[in-house]
Amino acid sequence: MSSVHESLTRRRRAEMRFRAYGLAAIALAVGMLVLLLATIGVQAAGAFSHHKLQVSVEWTDNASGPTPPVATLVSRLNTIVREDLETVFPKAMQDRRSQVELHDTVSRLALLPVANRLSRDPPTSGSLFAFDVALSDDIDLFLKGSPKLTSTVWTDGVDSIEQTVGDSVELIYEDGGLLALQREGESNEPTLLLQMGGVVIRVASITDSVVSGKVLVGEVSAIDDQDRSGAIVHRVAAPELQRNVSDQQIAWMLVLQDAGRIKRTFNADFFTNADSTYPELAGVLAAIMGSVFMMLVTAAVALPIGMAAALYLEEFAPHNRLTRMIEVNINNLAAVPSIVFGLLGAALLINFLNMPRSAPVVGGLVLGLMTLPTIILAARAALRAVPQTVRDAALGLGASKSRAVFDHVLPLAAPGILTGAIIGLARALGETAPLLLIGMVAFVAEVPDGPNDEATALPVLIYKWSNGAERAWEPATAAAIVVLLAFMVLMNAAAVLLRRRIDRTRL
Amino acid sequence: MSDQPSVSPKVSCKGVDVFYGDQQVIHNVSMDIADRAVTAFIGPSGCGKSTFLRCINRMNDTIEGARVEGLVEIDGENVNAQGIDPVTIRSRVGMVFQKPNPFPKSIYDNVAYGPRIHGLVRDQMDLDEIVERSLVRAGLWDEVSDRLDSPGTSLSSGQQQRLCIARAIAVGPEIILMDEPCSALDPIATARIEALIDDLRQRFCIVVITHSMQQAARVSQTTAFFHDGRLIEHGETEMIFTNPADTRTQDYITGRFG
Numbered sequence: 203m204s205s206v207h208e209s210l211t212r213r214r215r216a217e218m219r220f221r222a223y224g225l226a227a228i229a230l231a232v233g234m235l236v237l238l239l240a241t242i243g244v245q246a247a248g249a250f251s252h253h254k255l256q257v258s259v260e261w262t263d264n265a266s267g268p269t270p271p272v273a274t275l276v277s278r279l280n281t282i283v284r285e286d287l288e289t290v291f292p293k294a295m296q297d298r299r300s301q302v303e304l305h306d307t308v309s310r311l312a313l314l315p316v317a318n319r320l321s322r323d324p325p326t327s328g329s330l331f332a333f334d335v336a337l338s339d340d341i342d343l344f345l346k347g348s349p350k351l352t353s354t355v356w357t358d359g360v361d362s363i364e365q366t367v368g369d370s371v372e373l374i375y376e377d378g379g380l381l382a383l384q385r386e387g388e389s390n391e392p393t394l395l396l397q398m399g400g401v402v403i404r405v406a407s408i409t410d411s412v413v414s415g416k417v418l419v420g421e422v423s424a425i426d427d428q429d430r431s432g433a434i435v436h437r438v439a440a441p442e443l444q445r446n447v448s449d450q451q452i453a454w455m456l457v458l459q460d461a462g463r464i465k466r467t468f469n470a471d472f473f474t475n476a477d478s479t480y481p482e483l484a485g486v487l488a489a490i491m492g493s494v495f496m497m498l499v500t501a502a503v504a505l506p507i508g509m510a511a512a513l514y515l516e517e518f519a520p521h522n523r524l525t526r527m528i529e530v531n532i533n534n535l536a537a538v539p540s541i542v543f544g545l546l547g548a549a550l551l552i553n554f555l556n557m558p559r560s561a562p563v564v565g566g567l568v569l570g571l572m573t574l575p576t577i578i579l580a581a582r583a584a585l586r587a588v589p590q591t592v593r594d595a596a597l598g599l600g601a602s603k604s605r606a607v608f609d610h611v612l613p614l615a616a617p618g619i620l621t622g623a624i625i626g627l628a629r630a631l632g633e634t635a636p637l638l639l640i641g642m643v644a645f646v647a648e649v650p651d652g653p654n655d656e657a658t659a660l661p662v663l664i665y666k667w668s669n670g671a672e673r674a675w676e677p678a679t680a681a682a683i684v685v686l687l688a689f690m691v692l693m694n695a696a697a698v699l700l701r702r703r704i705d706r707t708r709l
Numbered sequence: 710m711s712d713q714p715s716v717s718p719k720v721s722c723k724g725v726d727v728f729y730g731d732q733q734v735i736h737n738v739s740m741d742i743a744d745r746a747v748t749a750f751i752g753p754s755g756c757g758k759s760t761f762l763r764c765i766n767r768m769n770d771t772i773e774g775a776r777v778e779g780l781v782e783i784d785g786e787n788v789n790a791q792g793i794d795p796v797t798i799r800s801r802v803g804m805v806f807q808k809p810n811p812f813p814k815s816i817y818d819n820v821a822y823g824p825r826i827h828g829l830v831r832d833q834m835d836l837d838e839i840v841e842r843s844l845v846r847a848g849l850w851d852e853v854s855d856r857l858d859s860p861g862t863s864l865s866s867g868q869q870q871r872l873c874i875a876r877a878i879a880v881g882p883e884i885i886l887m888d889e890p891c892s893a894l895d896p897i898a899t900a901r902i903e904a905l906i907d908d909l910r911q912r913f914c915i916v917v918i919t920h921s922m923q924q925a926a927r928v929s930q931t932t933a934f935f936h937d938g939r940l941i942e943h944g945e946t947e948m949i950f951t952n953p954a955d956t957r958t959q960d961y962i963t964g965r966f967g
Contacts, residue, residue, distance in 0.1 A: 521773055591810035595873070597771055598804035599823040599880060600796050609822070610812055 242680050242687070249681030252469040252482065253345045255308055255458065257286050258332035261325045275317035280310055283335055290461075291419060291454055303451055309482050312336035315471070334467065339482045339674030340446040341455060345464065348673075349440040351452070356396075359431040365422050366414075371403060373413040380408050392441040393449055395456070399429035402453035418453035446673070472681060476647050477663065481674035484667070486685050488649045492562050492642070492657030493631060493689070499566020499653055500573060500630050505623055507570075508577030512619075515578070516585040517607050536575035543572040544636025552640060559641035563653040568640060569630040576629065580622020584615040617701040624697035628690050634661040660686045719744035719884060719914040720765055725779035727760050727769065727938075734760050737779070738940045740933060744883075744914045747906060749929035749946065751919060753961065757938040758918050762886050765916070766802035767795040783884065800827050803877030807889040809869035811861030811876070816853050819861040819872055820844060823880035839879050847875035848905050867898025874905065884914045892920060903928050922962050926950050934958045 259282050270278075287304050288295055294304040316333045325331045337345070344351070361376045373396070394405040396413065401420035405413055436456065442449050458464050475485025511532075519525045547568035551557045557564050588611045596606035637643065643662050650657035658666075660682060667679040718741035727735035735757045742748050742765075750758040760769065767788055769775040781788045788798050800823075811819050820840045823829075830836040840857070844850040849871045853864070861872050870890055877885055887906070891899040906928045909915060919925050925932055926946060933943040934955075942949060942958045953959045 591806060591808055594806055595810040595812060598768065598799060600799035601826050602796055605826055614813065
């Protein structure tokens with residue numbers, strides 16, 4: 203008895219341990235998944251919105267002739283934007299370098315959609331024309347918090363401001379106590395900006411009672427008594443040489459933001475634009491359409507052939523050496539690396555059959571071939587899971603073999619087949635390697651109209667964007683990944699819904 | 710092989726051998742099965758009674774590697790003759806299986822499936838009538854008449870088995886084969902099926918496989934005892950159970966083996 207008791211406690215402990223392992227494994231898996239999704243989500247969040255500069259101008263029409271071509275409108279708008287910025291920041295005109303820096307804060311190409319709108323629907327002369335222009339990718343990234351900018355309010359009022367040479371100024375705080383500011387400023391945040399009203403001063407050095415620096419924006423004379431009573435202290439986390447936005451540009455943006463000229467908008471362009479060499483203009487629409495066309499071709503190829511093959515092998519084929527060999531080879535095909543299918547596509551479809559390069563039809567055929575074994579295996583497993591009694595019941599009633607299969611076996615196997623098919627298609631949707639080999643990695647700036655047009659696919663786009671040199675490609679890549687994942691979720695949801703519907707109609 | 714039924718047999722088997730691949734599982738079985746009577750097949754598991762039963766409606770065709778030799782005739786027509794479609798045989802020979810196996814469809818559709826595929830009906834009224842008649846004959850109508858649309862699988866297993874019988878009857882067969890129809894049922898459901906079998910005897914030639922000696926004694930007029938793929942004894946049920954000719958039959962029905 204006692205030995206049974208002892209072993210019982212031991213067995214119980216073993217069971218508890220086993221359960222704990224299982225729980226730990228699940229917790230780990232869920233944690234990883236959450237971490238993955240959170241990382242992608244946080245990274246992608248930036249790309250779904252974009253900072254734009256609001257510009258409004260009194261529109262003066264060219265009195266003569268029809269609306270000018272779009273290219274002319276773009277340069278005209280560009281001039282308007284530049285002049286607008288130059289009126290706000292006249293000092294930028296003093297030297298060539300800061301003029302270029304100022305012009306670089308907006309994206310010239312982002313004016314194209316505005317110009318398109320303008321040419322379709324020109325405003326009447328003399329009316330106010332307001333439009334938004336996307337800020338450059340680096341400025342946008344900065345406004346989204348990279349490099350990090352921390353702003354605090356410094357409540358000590360400045361007692362006097364002395365302009366020394368040129369833009370250099372000294373702010374004298376008679377009460378002292380500036381060392382606290384200094385300590386923070388000198389730690390590892392090399393850039394310290396003081397903002398007083400519309401004036402931004404870059405701090406060069408701090409003593410206990412004197413701040414000396416350089417005026418980046420505005421005129422010292424414009425600082426009124428109210429502005430003197432305190433200052434906003436901006437700290438930029440990275441030294442100027444390590445970032446793509448200069449102190450000067452940051453100062454401009456601070457003033458523009460204060461003036462309410464900058465707004466963060468939903469980046470609709472991301473979903474309506476094709477690929478671009480400029481990250482702030484790049485969108486996923488072309489890749490989505492490419493992927494959609496490709497999935498259509500893949501499904502059209504893989505589903506009927508896969509189902510027919512599975513049905514024949516499982517329900518009708520005699521079991522002999524030939525069918526066994528076919529079965530083994532289908533299993534082997536399912537394990538073939540996908541890039542091999544890409545080679546096949548390149549050699550057979552493009553070189554031999556002269557099908558177009560970079561076309562979704564070729565990608566779809568290749569992915570269809572790749573998906574075929576997966577679908578066959580899943581469909582066969584689903585068919586095999588249908589109990590023999592169902593076939594017996596139908597055959598016993600005098601149904602022919604094919605009637606029994608189509609009336610009873612197939613409906614019962616349909617949910618399983620569907621799940622397998624969707625898993626196969628989802629795998630194909632996320633496939634990159636074979637598409638690289640058939641030229642779908644090409645830069646395609648236009649949305650494809652059909653499966654024969656040049657196109658790229660979402661995973662390839664992600665691969666390409668992840669190689670982009672500009673830092674703004676990073677959130678764009680993450681956002682494209684989110685779009686891809688959303689498509690996967692959509693496909694799986696469709697599978698679940700279809701399964702439910704089939705289950706319901708089948709009773 | 711004594712006491713052949715006096716009336717002309719419905720099914721007549723002569724020298725039937727069945728092979729699974731190279732293995733012979735039925736050895737030279739000859740037997741006549743009477744119409745409008747219940748014949749019980751008894752014998753230990755694996756003795757070949759199911760295999761032999763499936764020769765009658767050619768269900769052995771569906772088993773890979775099965776081969777039937779010898780003569781099986783229904784009303785003098787060889788079921789294995791060339792050019793005979795197993796489908797026509799199976800429309801004449803209904804089958805009920807060990808485990809109730811209604812289709813995962815409504816009760817109505819279960820019964821209507823056979824008539825539909827064989828084109829036995831002209832219109833919906835015909836079909837409704839066949840479904841009702843079959844369910845009435847299977848003794849299920851009163852229990853399900855108000856829920857013909859609910860799934861067949863929602864019935865109790867006894868009801869499911871009667872649904873399967875109704876489904877088989879609906880095609881209008883002449884012979885009904887039952888492969889242990891009560892082995893998955895409780896005693897009450899079993900009693901109902903037995904009463905039903907007794908009832909159906911008036912119209913059909915029925916063959917029942919059973920492991921229950923009492924059941925064989927209760928429902929059948931003729932009993933055949935199989936052992937090791939051979940027909941050991943075949944005769945009137947009363948004779949088999951009271952005065953078996955073969956010692957193996959006696960040993961089996963008294964529970965000494967099997």
